Amino acid sequence: MLNAVIVRVMYKMGILISIFLCFGCTSEYKPHRAVGKSTEIIVVSEPKAYSEVESLLIQTLERVINTPTTEHIFNIRHITPDEFPEFLYRRNCLILGLIGDALIDSVLAPSSHKKLLAGESYVFGSEGLFVSGQWVLVIAGPTLYKLKEVLDDNSELIFNYFAEGARKRIKESLYKAGYQEDLSQKLQSKYGFSIRIPKHWMVAKEGFGFVEFIHHRPDRIISIYWEAKPKAELNKTQAIRIRDEIGANYYDGDFVEKELTKFYWVEFQGVRAGKLDGIWQNDEKVMGGPFRTYFFWKEGRFYVIDFHIFAPGEKKWKWLQQLEVICGTFNSED
Numbered sequence: 001m002l003n004a005v006i007v008r009v010m011y012k013m014g015i016l017i018s019i020f021l022c023f024g025c026t027s028e029y030k031p032h033r034a035v036g037k038s039t040e041i042i043v044v045s046e047p048k049a050y051s052e053v054e055s056l057l058i059q060t061l062e063r064v065i066n067t068p069t070t071e072h073i074f075n076i077r078h079i080t081p082d083e084f085p086e087f088l089y090r091r092n093c094l095i096l097g098l099i100g101d102a103l104i105d106s107v108l109a110p111s112s113h114k115k116l117l118a119g120e121s122y123v124f125g126s127e128g129l130f131v132s133g134q135w136v137l138v139i140a141g142p143t144l145y146k147l148k149e150v151l152d153d154n155s156e157l158i159f160n161y162f163a164e165g166a167r168k169r170i171k172e173s174l175y176k177a178g179y180q181e182d183l184s185q186k187l188q189s190k191y192g193f194s195i196r197i198p199k200h201w202m203v204a205k206e207g208f209g210f211v212e213f214i215h216h217r218p219d220r221i222i223s224i225y226w227e228a229k230p231k232a233e234l235n236k237t238q239a240i241r242i243r244d245e246i247g248a249n250y251y252d253g254d255f256v257e258k259e260l261t262k263f264y265w266v267e268f269q270g271v272r273a274g275k276l277d278g279i280w281q282n283d284e285k286v287m288g289g290p291f292r293t294y295f296f297w298k299e300g301r302f303y304v305i306d307f308h309i310f311a312p313g314e315k316k317w318k319w320l321q322q323l324e325v326i327c328g329t330f331n332s333e334d
Contacts (some may be wrong), residue, residue, distance in 0.1 A: 034134035035091040038166055038318060042102065043078045044087075045096035050078050052144050053151055061162065066260060067280045067290040067309075067316040074162060089131045091169070092162050095138045098147065104140045108315035109183040116140055122150040125161055133172075135165030136269065170318065171325045175197050179329075187211070192299075195224070196329035210250060218311030220319060222326060223250065229302035234274045234295055242304060243276060243293050254282045254308075258289075268294050268305075269330060280308050290316050292324070298332050305330060 036042075041061055043050065061074045079087055081103040087093070097104040099116060107197075108116065108124070115121040122141055129136040137158065141147035151158070179196040183203070188194040197213050204221070207213040212223040225246055238262075240256045247254035261278025268275075273296035281288040291308035307317055307323035 017102070027084070030239060031089055033132045034089055034091040036092075037075075038091055038169060039074050040090070041074050041076050041092040041094055041162060041313070042087045042090045043076050043094045043096060044081060044084050045078070046101060047080065049096055049098065049101075049144060051146065053148055054078075056148060056151045056155075057094075060151065061212070063159065065290075065317060066279065068257070068260060068288060071124060071315050071317065073317050074159075089134065091134055093134065093136045094162075095136065096147065097140050099140060099142050101140075104200065107138060107255055108140070117142070122146075123154055123157065127165070133155065133169055135162060137161055144220065166318070167321050170321050174322055174325055179193075182328065189315075192301075193224070193226075193228075193330065193332040195222075195331070197222075197326065205250065218309060218314055218319065220307070220309055220311075220323060221251075222307045222323060223305070224330070225250075225304040225306070226301050228300060229262075229297070231297045236261075236276075239263055239274050239276050239293070239295055242295065243291075243306065246304060246306065247280065251280075252282065253284055254280050257281050257288070266294075268296055268300070269328075269332070271296050271298050292320065294327070303332070 041274065043057060045053075057076055061076055062072045063074070064070055064072055074092075081097075081101075084103070095103060095107065099105070099113075105113070112121065112124060122139060124138045126136050128134055139154075139158075141150050141151060175196070175198060177199045179198050180201070183197055184194040191211070198215075201213050201215045203211065204214040205223075209227060210223065210225050212221060214221050223246070240258060240261065244255050247256070256276070257279040261276055263274060263276055266273055266275045273294045275295070276291070276293040279288060281289045287310055289309045289311065291306065293304060293306040295302075295304055297303070305327050307320075307327060308329070309319050309323070311319060
């Protein structure tokens with residue numbers, strides 16, 4: 001039997017709330033870390049409640065991306081509260097219900113139950129609640145109508161909660177063996193920037209103005225292009241032209257599928273950056289796949305950080321997140 005524990009949860013607008021969670025008898029076996037598919041979310045609820053909110057959950061969590069084939073970021077698996085002990089150690093768990101449901105009443109402490117009744121809080125989350133590497137979200141309401149309203153109003157929060165959990169696990173796995181510190185120091189010394197390339201990746205191309213890193217099975221490529229260039233206006237058309245030039249010069253003629261690519265502004269490493277998110281293609285090699293490219297100016301340089309994937313037959317969202325994590329370690333400061 002698990003002991004009652006105090007867990008720290010992260011909730012809306014960064015508010016930290018402590019809730020007291022306990023759970024009854026569980027399976028005798030407890031793995032060292034959470035198990036199951038990283039993109040599967042176990043939804044625990046009574047069948048009646050689930051039937052009312054299923055379409056909202058699918059819309060919130062089973063979001064579709066084109067890579068260029070269509071894939072769902074997460075997949076939902078519904079189970080009843082009676083089945084929960086068998087799934088207690090899965091990576092992603094979403095517990096749904098109403099005040100008065102046995103499961104909801106058993107996992108929420110009196111103080112949290114009071115907040116629920118008062119309408120102050122409806123969503124509670126915990127990392128590593130039952131086992132390390134697990135992300136659990138509890139959502140409850142006084143009525144089914146209110147439960148649906150909470151799910152609808154907090155759809156971005158709910159999706160981002162599980163997406164952040166997936167990214168954190170990806171990062172932990174990616175750097176479990178460390179990174180190539182010598183390479184990072186070499187890049188800093190020669191070119192004035194560093195990036196934490198994981199072990200077993202290779203330098204595919206290197207020269208002043210361009211470096212490329214690669215890992216196979218599946219093929220994942222990261223490149224950094226830079227030049228001394230004053231700030232200028234940047235839009236989708238210009239960004240695609242720059243990315244196509246890099247594709248022609250360094251990627252054997254890769255080009256951007258314009259209709260399947262979007263452009264928007266983000267913050268990257270503390271600066272405003274343009275970002276392309278779309279599909280690359282190579283007609284000669286009959287290849288293609290998803291890519292993302294950042295464009296930004298920093299310390300007198302114009303940088304283009306690109307990553308793309310060729311992984312036919314595989315789900316690509318997790319590989320895109322892996323490359324986002326690596327590119328997020330880029331640093332152009334001493």
